[in-house]
Each structure stands twice: as structure tokens, then as C-alpha cells.
Amino acid sequence: MPRFIVPALLFLVAGMLSADARDLRILTGAGMSMPVRALAADYGKRSGAQVTVVSDTAGGVQKRIEAGEAFDLVIGTQAVLDALTRQSKVSATHSDLAQMVAGIGARKGTAKPAIADARAFKATLLAAKTISYVDPASGGITGVFFLSQADQLGVGQEVRAKAVLKPNGTGVADAVASGQAQYGVTLISEMLPNAGVTVWPLPDDLQMSTIYTAALASDAQNAMDARALLDELSGPRGRDASIKAGLKPVSH
Incomplete structure (x- = not known):
């Protein structure tokens, strides 16, 4: 058998495998x-x-898409997807998935802080030595939300003076688990994966109302799989996964 046949066959098989592979990219x-x-x-x-x-x-997420990053399915806030829809970056058909739930986290083994209502939460913030939250400059809405709540409670200046700013909720959880910050305030779903942190939801009168929603890219390269996965995220399995992650499912 000529020597060139084996490499040629390998090249052919590799090409077939590549053609069969379906890439699905999610932001x-x-x-x-x-x-x-x-x-x-x-x-x-x-x-x-x-x-x-x-x-x-x-x-x-919004900046990535506006900069031209390829994707098939995006999950973001309603405000972000509305902006991307106006730019014709995503489909005008959106599917609401879950409501954000903000919480306060402390290092594992720490007693639950007083957060039963706005007055108790205010006292806890004033007594805290350090508080970690997402830097608003990073594009995270939880940091903006938390500071707005602190301002409404009249302790915005004090909270800013104790800030341990992080680029995302994972960083907030890490800061709490390592002892860099006494408390962390961000989404429960971002702190739950960290075994070194215990987290409790904020009181209802201080809770977020922001909804995560999803849409396909206007130029999705794999719309078939994107739609199929979106159906699962919108269905019972997605609902169960959202609850497990500390999110509040929305009714369809």
C-alpha cells in the first residue's frame, strides 16, 4: 500500500469528524x-x-457582543437584551428564565447576621468591618443595586469606605471565604458554588426584581441546538436548576 494512503485516510476521517461536530456557543x-x-x-x-x-x-456580556464576539445563545438582563435587540444583534423573541436573588454571604461557620428587615440590615452594614461587592465599573448590576440600597438606607458613604471591590460575584465569594471581607453582597447564585461561604437572601423589601432572559443571536450559526437548549432552560429542568442555584423561576 502506498505510504500516502494512510495520511490521506486520516485526513479524510478528521474532516468527517469536524463536519459532524456541532459547536454551540453560549454567553x-x-x-x-x-x-x-x-x-x-x-x-x-x-x-x-x-x-x-x-x-x-x-x-x-453586552460589550462582548457589541465587539463582535460570536455566539448562538445569550442569557442576560432584560435591559441588555433590549439594547442588543435594538442593534439587531439578537432575535426580538426573548424568553424570561429566572429572577435574580441577592444575598449576603459570610465565611462558613459564621452566625447569621441580622437581616430580618431594612433596619436590621442597615445596622449590620454599619457594624461590618469590611464588605465586598461587585465593582459597578465592571458592568455588574449587583454592585449598582447594592449601593443604591445602601444610599436609600442612609449608609452609602459608610459602605463605600468599607468596600472590598471585585470584578464579579465569584470574586466577592472568594473574598469572603478567604477572610479578606467580613461580608459579601451579590447574587446568591454566584456565592453558592463556594463551599467556604454561607449565604442568606436579603429581606423582601430590599430584594432585586431583575429578570434574566434569553435570546438567539440574529446570525446564530447553530440555531437548532440553541433553540433546543433554550427549550430546556425554559422548561421544568431549567426551573429546577434555577431553584438549586438560588434563583427564583418566572412563570411562563
């Missing part, structure tokens, strides 16, 4: 990363699609 807000990654990994195993999940702050 998601960090607060939805936990349920999205769980369902995406399972979907990839069952479907054969090569799924890539990239998470960032809400503002970071």
Missing part, C-alpha cells in the same frame, strides 16, 4: 452561570454538540 450573565452550565453540559453529552459557555457581568 451568559454570571448569575445564571450555574444552571446554564449544568444543563449545557448534560445537553452536550446527549446531543453530541460541542458546547462552550462563557460567563461575564451583564455589562460584560
